Amino acid sequence: MDKTERLFAVMDALRRHRRPVTAAALAEEQGVSVRTLYRDVRTLIGLGAPIVGEAGVGYMLKPGFFLPPLMFTPEELEALVLGSRWVEAQPDAGLAGAARNALGKIATASPEDLRERMKDTGLWPILMRGGASAPVPVLGLVRRAIREEKALLIVYSDGKGQPSQRDIWPVQLAFHEGKQLVAAWCCLRQAFRHFRVDRITSASATEARYGRKRAVLAREWREEWARLYPDSVQASS
Secondary structure, three states: OOHHHHHHHHHHHHHHOOOOEOHHHHHHHHOOOHHHHHHHHHHHHHOOOOEEEEOOOEEEEOOOOOOOOOOOOHHHHHHHHHHHHHHHOOOOHHHHHHHHHHHHHHHHHOOOOOHHHHHOOOOOOOOOOOOOOOOOOHHHHHHHHHHHOEEEEEEEEOOOOOEEEEEEEEEEEEEEOOEEEEEEEEOOOOEEEEEEHHHEEEEEEEEEEOOOOHHHHHHHHHHHHHHHOOOOOOOOO
């Protein structure tokens, strides 16, 4: 890897981290010495990159900074296309449309027109269910609640078909074959619960804020999940 590629790689690494990351961690990730990493950071700062931090503490990009369009590696492009096609096939109309638009923007905003390459990467998601899924409007409500940290009022049927009304604070939304699951703090039970979307018979947004920051709730939920299911694997959210 030449120096220019290395500098871009350091910027990409900093963009992935939302908190300060040490030079040692960056150097290990890039496969270079700490001394080289320090030199690369100084070079980037000299070129105008908005990097804040210092040796021994850690570095990060200033909030609000966006890198200009860059070329994608074949593997990066395949990952983007495969992931977007999987999202397009989900019963969340809003996310499906966003995935299509995102692929279009990626193709046209890159220095090289990638549309032809994106038409056939040779990778397609296979969804094991019969026919196309009808849109599920509640998914959009859940995503909005997560973004805005505002409670949802739902009517939920348990395994015996008994309905109950709940105020919930959605924390995570999981998609798997043919099913969607909402991990949320249930104000009725005063505990984390997992709600199958197909059992939510009605849902409405409220203006009530979560009682705690979603970041705090998400951390508590992950800790509880890891305690209850130590052999499970969670994807990054």
